[in-house]
Amino acid sequence: MNTRFEDRTDAGERLAAVLTQFRERPDAIVLGLVRGGIPVAAAAAKALYLPLGAVLVRKLGIPGHDETAYGALAWSQGRVVRLLNRPLINRILEHGVRQEWLDQVEERERAELLRRVERYPGTDHDLRGRTVLLLDDGLATGATMRAAAEAVRAAGAAQVVAAAPVGSVEAEASVSQICDAVLCLHLPGKFRAVGSFYRHFEQLTDEEAISLLRQ
Numbered sequence: 001m002n003t004r005f006e007d008r009t010d011a012g013e014r015l016a017a018v019l020t021q022f023r024e025r026p027d028a029i030v031l032g033l034v035r036g037g038i039p040v041a042a043a044a045a046k047a048l049y050l051p052l053g054a055v056l057v058r059k060l061g062i063p064g065h066d067e068t069a070y071g072a073l074a075w076s077q078g079r080v081v082r083l084l085n086r087p088l089i090n091r092i093l094e095h096g097v098r099q100e101w102l103d104q105v106e107e108r109e110r111a112e113l114l115r116r117v118e119r120y121p122g123t124d125h126d127l128r129g130r131t132v133l134l135l136d137d138g139l140a141t142g143a144t145m146r147a148a149a150e151a152v153r154a155a156g157a158a159q160v161v162a163a164a165p166v167g168s169v170e171a172e173a174s175v176s177q178i179c180d181a182v183l184c185l186h187l188p189g190k191f192r193a194v195g196s197f198y199r200h201f202e203q204l205t206d207e208e209a210i211s212l213l214r215q
Contacts, residue, residue, distance in 0.1 A: 007200040008036065008137050011165035012043025014185060015135065019163060024049045027158075028131040031055045033148055034120060036194075037136035038209040040165065044135055053122035054213055055134065055151055057144040058109040060084075062092055063101045067193065069143035070102065073113050075123060076151035080110060083147040119206060122213040128156035137201075138194030139167030139184065142174040149178050166197045 005011040022028045031053045032041025038054060045052035056075035062068045070092065071084035093099060117123065132152045139145055139162075149160050160179045167175075167184040168191035176182045186197065195201035 005165050005198045007198060008039035008204075009043045011137065011185075011198070012040040012135065013047055015040065015163050015165060015183070016044040016047035018183065018185070019044065019048060019133065019161075022048055022050065022131065022133060022161075025131065027129065028133060029053060029125060029127070030133045030135060031122075031125075031148070031152065033057050033134065033136040033144055034116060035204040035206070035209045036138075037134075038204065038212050040137050041133075041135040042212045042215070044133070044163075050133070051125070052213065053125045054120055054209075055148040056113055056116050056120060056123055057148050057151075058113045059144050060102075060105055060109055063097060063105060067140065069141045071106075072143040072147035073106070073109055074144070074147035074151035075113055075117055076154045077124075079154075080113065081147055081151045081154060082106075083143065083150055085143065116206070120210060120213065126156075127152055129158045130156075131159040131161065132157040134160065134162045134179075136162075136164045138197065139164045139171035139175060140191070140194055142167070142171030145171070145175045146178055149175070153178075166194060167191075 030041045030045035030050050032038040058073045059069045060071040074081045161181045162175050162179045163183040166186040
């Protein structure tokens with residue numbers, strides 16, 4: 001049971017306990033990945049006395065296997081950052097998935113991303129020259145975290161640190177290629193769904209995430 005988290009707030013507080021080198025740093029900011037990363041980031045930002053913001057991201061899931069991402073989208077400074085796993089796309093196309101299905105997924109997720117741009121506060125911080133701590137509730141494939149990292153780099157971040165309570169070994173390796181540092185509190189040898197490592201892992205609503213950001 002020591003590998004489990006009570007909820008996202010507990011996970012954020014435990015992440016903050018190992019990110020103390022960033023506590024009260026004037027150049028640092030905590031950004032949560034919308035939506036599941038927001039409660040994690042809110043708890044960490046509070047414990048570290050750092051400002052809180054958000055990165056809008058959307059996973060591009062394989063049709064019929066939505067939990068497996070073939071890419072991701074992120075919002076940055078008025079534009080959409082698009083990240084694709086080309087080798088995976090080639091493999092799934094060979095196994096009968098049609099390109100038009102993937103296009104439909106991207107069209108749907110892009111529309112949802114743009115809808116959230118209109119609603120979410122905290123997505124327009126000036127990141128030029130800053131140290132950005134990107135927090136999510138877990139790293140399954142690493143696709144959304146990679147897209148978020150690309151987005152904040154494009155916005156001028158000087159240093160990008162990705163942190164999550166739990167992640168797969170493959171996701172951590174993938175994210176470490178584009179971030180200055182990656183921290184996962186728990187890297188199980190056999191990774192299940194992110195939610196299986198939490199006692200309480202309810203879906204977060206837009207209203208709940210927005211409320212946390214406004215606080």
